[in-house]
Amino acid sequence: MKTIQTVPFTGTKEQEQQLLAWLDDHADEDGIALQSLQMTQQIYGYIPKEAMITIATVTGIPLSELYGITTFYSQFRLFPIGEYKISVCLGTACYVKGTQAVLDKLISTLGVEEGETTPDGKFSLETCRCIGACGLAPVITINDDVYGRLTANEVERILANY
Amino acid sequence: MSENVTLTINGISVTVPSDATIIEAAFKAGVRIPTLCYLKDLNAIGACRICLVEVAGARGFQAACVAPVADGMVVNTNTPALRNSRKGTLELILSNHRSDCLSCPKNTECELQSLCYEYDVDMYKYGNTDPEPDIDDSAVHLIRDNSKCILCRRCTAACEKNQHVSVIGLSQRGYDTHIGSAFEMPLSETSCVHCGQCIVVCPTGALTERDDTDKVWAALDDPTKHVVIAPAPSVRAQLGECFGMPIGTNVEGKLAAALRRLGFDNVFDVDTAADLTILEEGTELLHRVKEGGPFPLITSCSPGWIKFCEYYFPEFVPNLSSCKSPQQMFGALTKSYFAEKIEKDPKDIFVVSVMPCTAKKFEITRDHQSANGVPDIDVSITTRELASMIKRAGIMFDKLEDEKFDDVFGIASGAGHIFGATGGVMEAALRTVVEIVTEQKPESLEFTDVRGVEAIKEAEYDLNGLVVKVAVTSGLENAYKLLNMIKNGEKEYHFVEIMACPGGCVNGGGQPTQSGFVRSTIDLRAERAKALYNEDIGMELRTSHENPTIKELYETYLEEPGSHRAHELLHTEYMTREIYK
Numbered sequence: 001m002k003t004i005q006t007v008p009f010t011g012t013k014e015q016e017q018q019l020l021a022w023l024d025d026h027a028d029e030d031g032i033a034l035q036s037l038q039m040t041q042q043i044y045g046y047i048p049k050e051a052m053i054t055i056a057t058v059t060g061i062p063l064s065e066l067y068g069i070t071t072f073y074s075q076f077r078l079f080p081i082g083e084y085k086i087s088v089c090l091g092t093a094c095y096v097k098g099t100q101a102v103l104d105k106l107i108s109t110l111g112v113e114e115g116e117t118t119p120d121g122k123f124s125l126e127t128c129r130c131i132g133a134c135g136l137a138p139v140i141t142i143n144d145d146v147y148g149r150l151t152a153n154e155v156e157r158i159l160a161n162y
Numbered sequence: 163m164s165e166n167v168t169l170t171i172n173g174i175s176v177t178v179p180s181d182a183t184i185i186e187a188a189f190k191a192g193v194r195i196p197t198l199c200y201l202k203d204l205n206a207i208g209a210c211r212i213c214l215v216e217v218a219g220a221r222g223f224q225a226a227c228v229a230p231v232a233d234g235m236v237v238n239t240n241t242p243a244l245r246n247s248r249k250g251t252l253e254l255i256l257s258n259h260r261s262d263c264l265s266c267p268k269n270t271e272c273e274l275q276s277l278c279y280e281y282d283v284d285m286y287k288y289g290n291t292d293p294e295p296d297i298d299d300s301a302v303h304l305i306r307d308n309s310k311c312i313l314c315r316r317c318t319a320a321c322e323k324n325q326h327v328s329v330i331g332l333s334q335r336g337y338d339t340h341i342g343s344a345f346e347m348p349l350s351e352t353s354c355v356h357c358g359q360c361i362v363v364c365p366t367g368a369l370t371e372r373d374d375t376d377k378v379w380a381a382l383d384d385p386t387k388h389v390v391i392a393p394a395p396s397v398r399a400q401l402g403e404c405f406g407m408p409i410g411t412n413v414e415g416k417l418a419a420a421l422r423r424l425g426f427d428n429v430f431d432v433d434t435a436a437d438l439t440i441l442e443e444g445t446e447l448l449h450r451v452k453e454g455g456p457f458p459l460i461t462s463c464s465p466g467w468i469k470f471c472e473y474y475f476p477e478f479v480p481n482l483s484s485c486k487s488p489q490q491m492f493g494a495l496t497k498s499y500f501a502e503k504i505e506k507d508p509k510d511i512f513v514v515s516v517m518p519c520t521a522k523k524f525e526i527t528r529d530h531q532s533a534n535g536v537p538d539i540d541v542s543i544t545t546r547e548l549a550s551m552i553k554r555a556g557i558m559f560d561k562l563e564d565e566k567f568d569d570v571f572g573i574a575s576g577a578g579h580i581f582g583a584t585g586g587v588m589e590a591a592l593r594t595v596v597e598i599v600t601e602q603k604p605e606s607l608e609f610t611d612v613r614g615v616e617a618i619k620e621a622e623y624d625l626n627g628l629v630v631k632v633a634v635t636s637g638l639e640n641a642y643k644l645l646n647m648i649k650n651g652e653k654e655y656h657f658v659e660i661m662a663c664p665g666g667c668v669n670g671g672g673q674p675t676q677s678g679f680v681r682s683t684i685d686l687r688a689e690r691a692k693a694l695y696n697e698d699i700g701m702e703l704r705t706s707h708e709n710p711t712i713k714e715l716y717e718t719y720l721e722e723p724g725s726h727r728a729h730e731l732l733h734t735e736y737m738t739r740e741i742y743k
């Protein structure tokens with residue numbers, strides 16, 4: 001069974017007030033589930049479990065349904081973007097040169113799946129299509145730093161810089 | 163009132179209300195259309211596409227479970243193109259299904275399996291991704307294996323619409339779509355109430371009860387243990403289904419015989435404890451009437467309901483009867499009263515209960531359910547688990563001569579038997595309470611106002627000037643509605659019976675598997691309940707307080723209902739719980 005580990009919640013009282021106020025104004029409208037999730041993402045930058053519980057408690061929409069909607073639409077994030085955002089290029093050139101092995105190594109080292117963020121909030125792991133650095137394939141970026149001609153063996157050394 | 167329309171299905175003319183679907187018309191015409199996701203009154207979502215039919219003049223095939231009928235419509239359900247389409251649909255399901263039927267708990271009772279047999283499928287037509295087991299076994303009562311799941315959503319519909327719990331849903335999309343809880347929480351971390359209604363509607367082996375029969379076999383093989391077993395009221399009304407007998411067959415005598423053949427040292431009846439519950443709960447009711455509340459007093463036999471109350475209606479926890487369920491009363495007395503009788507250390511007595519219910523597996527683990535320093539009940543198995551034990555032991559169930567339960571806890575009244583149907587506890591209580599208050603037998607022992615499968619049943623009785631208002635409901639969605647009406651002052655009652663499962667124990671989460679087709683064409687709740695009411699009506703002993711066993715128990719051991727000792731052994735405590743942790 002797949003499990004996910006959420007990132008500790010750092011939301012503020014103001015953010016919660018903002019969400020509650022919005023829910024208060026819109027509670028009776030149709031399609032409130034989707035809209036409330038959009039609002040939550042606007043407020044927090046992602047959809048924290050804590051905020052989803054607030055929506056469930058106020059509106060009576062089951063948490064399982066809200067989670068279903070969140071995971072159905074790719075616009076929603078369940079994790080905040082980490083302090084360091086790792087993007088792994090899965091463009092053709094990188095893929096051919098073996099980024100999959102690099103990605104696998106990142107997954108096993110960080111202990112998170114693609115699209116997730118480490119529980120300490122430090123790294124988030126994403127994949128992207130060609131970033132135009134095919135000459136350096138395979139490539140990953142960490143915030144603005146670019147690492148090219150990578151092998152899986154180098155992953156741990158690179159992460160240690162952050 | 164909707165008007166009627168007439169259509170033909172496979173050349174058979176049939177008349178149905180204009181708001182019916184094609185599948186309802188077909189079943190009425192005696193034509194079975196295969197289904198996987200459809201369940202009458204619960205799930206009509208057109209998801210699995212196995213019920214496709216041809217409608218003359220319509221483009222493409224129609225999903226019969228959602229397509230409305232029309233006057234003059236001409237429907238075909240059995241053409242070469244349809245048979246091909248269904249076969250292909252099944253083959254596609256199998257390409258991503260862990261088809262290990264031989265070691266699957268649903269083997270021979272699986273709807274997917276029987277359709278594959280019917281349609282002569284080629285299991286490897288589209289290859290097989292050979293998925294790994296994908297298991298959540300965190301909960302005490304069930305195991306989910308998503309590698310057997312066909313995403314029909316019958317389980318989520320039962321959890322949401324019948325039970326108002328909604329802890330499971332459809333997550334992710336595309337290839338990753340799966341049934342799960344929010345944030346992929348294990349079921350044990352959610353507010354699941356263990357009712358098992360998801361299990362009984364699942365067409366495949368994706369949801370099955372936790373099989374505890376190994377613990378029972380081990381106890382039977384342990385010479386140091388005195389092993390006792392007792393079935394709940396509704397088990398005798400359903401067990402026969404597992405042996406091919408018609409729905410509603412009462413097999414009480416064969417049940418007692420089979421249990422003895424399995425090697426139990428004593429074969430008792432939980433129904434005796436049901437009678438005892440009535441005396442304790444009736445006394446509690448009369449006590450509350452004297453004290454002026456809190457009202458309503460709400461029954462506490464159904465552990466799924468209790469947990470629901472603790473999560474969703476904490477304000478009603480003080481209203482719950484402090485009485486343990488019959489299962490727990492039975493266990494507590496077996497390990498005290500009976501232990502003393504046979505001069506055994508309660509630690510050496512192993513008590514097994516057979517229940518219609520998966521929430522009973524949870525109930526035995528609760529605090530305050532260990533009266534004599536040992537758990538009241540050691541293992542609780544479902545009707546289905548018992549059937550599998552009887553089969554494995556090579557007992558020819560249908561050939562068994564009827565036997566009786568053992569003395570001590572072997573005699574029960576008709577009132578005890580009807581506990582298994584919605585309204586049964588209420589009726590049993592009324593039979594006794596009316597007689598105590600009015601000091602005479604009620605005119606009729608049949609309190610029919612509280613019988614039947616209606617969502618919420620109400621009645622009012624005038625007992626020599628003392629007016630008692632009661633209500634009965636089953637299914638937690640109905641309970642949710644009723645409690646909200648009580649909460650906002652719309653309704654007032656003195657006594658309320660609530661059972662977690664729709665229709666009560668006869669439709670419990672541990673009862674025999676019946677296919678979606680049977681569930682959509684027969685009202686199981688009503689048919690199964692008949693067995694219990696028929697037994698009751700044929701009995702001489704029909705009230706709990708006249709049960710000689712109960713009388714003796716109070717005279718020699720418990721003193722009187724509600725006594726100090728009764729409280730120690732037969733009553734319990736509840737808590738409040740948070741839905742989201």
Ligand code: SF4
Binds near residue numbers: 260
């Ligand atoms: S779920 Fe049904 S088809 Fe699948 S392995 Fe089990 S019995 Fe076989």
Ligand code: SF4
Binds near residue numbers: 325327328329357361
């Ligand atoms: S056991 Fe009952 S509450 Fe739990 S998931 Fe199944 S249907 Fe829902």
Ligand code: SF4
Binds near residue numbers: 312313315317341363
């Ligand atoms: S678990 Fe069973 S009932 Fe639920 S969607 Fe899967 S196959 Fe259907």
Ligand code: FES
Binds near residue numbers: 207209210211228
């Ligand atoms: S689509 Fe009709 S039964 Fe599944």
